[in-house]
Amino acid sequence: MSVQDIGRLDGLAYPRGAAYMNGQFIALSEARISVLDWGLLHSDVTYDTVHVWNGRFFRLDSHIARFRRSLEKLRLRVDLTDDALRDILVECVRRSGLRNAYVEMLCTRGVSPTFSRDPRDAVNQFVAFAVPYGSVANERQLREGMHLHVIDDVRRIPPASVDPQIKNYHWLDLVTALLKGYDAGAETVVIKTTDDAIAEGPGFNVFVVKGGQLFTPEAGVLHGITRQTVFDLAARRDMAVRAARMSEQQLRDADEIFITSTAGGVMPVTRLNGAPVGDGQPGPVTRGLFDAYWQAHDDPAWSLAVDYDDQVCG
């Protein structure tokens, strides 16, 4: 990944990209929010992410629709039509020149001019940015499968506390589990719900393949758009999907395991808690869905081309 952008204010290196905030397109290193923004100080913020592959956005309308639902639930306001929002995201990518990009839209509660503790006094702040496409799994892991650990002693924040359908940045449970997992030799982790079911990992949903059927957790997890895409692709091939409570034993008994994320798509898991999954190779169902997932990126019904004109900024 190229690092092109050196911050004028801090001298730090930033990935290549472009951003939008306060009504302007700016360099990524200049996209900064106040330390008084409640988006930082109370994680009072929602977001969505979408990716661009080979110059085309994938399922952008689904991501914008989910962003709208999250905003409404948190009583946050973005004064842009869906068309204007889409144009801003496309323009970020066009200005970045990136053919493969990870694109994020977010809205913070914002700053209150008096630092009032009443969230209704803050001025909501919309930000969008495009950076080089990144994946939960690196190239080797996509080819050979990831090493996943189930971390037992950190539990996913329950829906009674934070609605997981509001896409949120409350990740300390996931970050803590990830650091514990690294200590134990994991490449990534999944954690459980407070009532002992498998939940999700840092930024991804998890699927089990067993006897030709797909299984994935339903409660207490984000209903990811890549997860939905797997449902849609499975339906096309008459493969049953059961979204329901999942035990750790189901993971242990799996023929195949894969994880799904906008950051990486369909990614094979070939070791669980240090032991091989199935024969320890990415399985046929995972490979079939992987191929179908990336082929779907050329489908005009699910994708939107960016009109690059060789302009490259930031």
Added chain:
Amino acid sequence: MSVQDIGRLDGLAYPRGAAYMNGQFIALSEARISVLDWGLLHSDVTYDTVHVWNGRFFRLDSHIARFRRSLEKLRLRVDLTDDALRDILVECVRRSGLRNAYVEMLCTRGVSPTFSRDPRDAVNQFVAFAVPYGSVANERQLREGMHLHVIDDVRRIPPASVDPQIKNYHWLDLVTALLKGYDAGAETVVIKTTDDAIAEGPGFNVFVVKGGQLFTPEAGVLHGITRQTVFDLAARRDMAVRAARMSEQQLRDADEIFITSTAGGVMPVTRLNGAPVGDGQPGPVTRGLFDAYWQAHDDPAWSLAVDYDDQVCG
């Protein structure tokens, strides 16, 4: 509260104050973190806050010690000695010219130059700032008592997910409850733990006075330094304090209720869910602790004077 500082980058109004980041003291409006900082994007950050009253910090060493414990638990690194950290906070206040200030120190996971998802790749970022002193209760509420509601349908993020002794910004449960409380006529709210005990409110602990004794929740809440100060003041007057599971019924049966926070100290609650607490006036125990709390701010053992030299910056 005076608004003096208009942001050069965004044209927004900021409170008067001063900040420190990247090794420099800067205007508050210029204190900004990258939108790529995991402190924003994963709320992967810890902090502490302390206040200055009549030109003196209150229990600063306790706040710095807690900040160190939070940093260690999250594997975040601030390359400053306690003395250097103290000097930076004092200098923020001195530069602000504020005699009454709210002072925050925080450390984010930071930005990874490649936007890597591995938290170990990020460059941790320390920030400190001083703003005008703010309180959970306004002047009228301090005099007459606050109207508190118990919100039942949002539960505090449990310790199994996020250790509440790591001071953290995972506040969507509290913000959601606060917005629901405002709808119902509340001035502030408390929420419960996932196992139905009273937990805490947005930035404060809660106390019940009953039969001359003090009661406060113990599990699933931040052990606030103002809460500890109330324990210390109660010990001086031979008043028993019981830190244990608290039911909503205990709140309903209270002789007096008060809340505690670095942002406001000891603050009376005179209405609970719309009904008067006791006789509906701040009670004698609350008033006694209120007075003792503010008198303690002159105690050299618990306070540190700022050496102002009439310098006042933005």
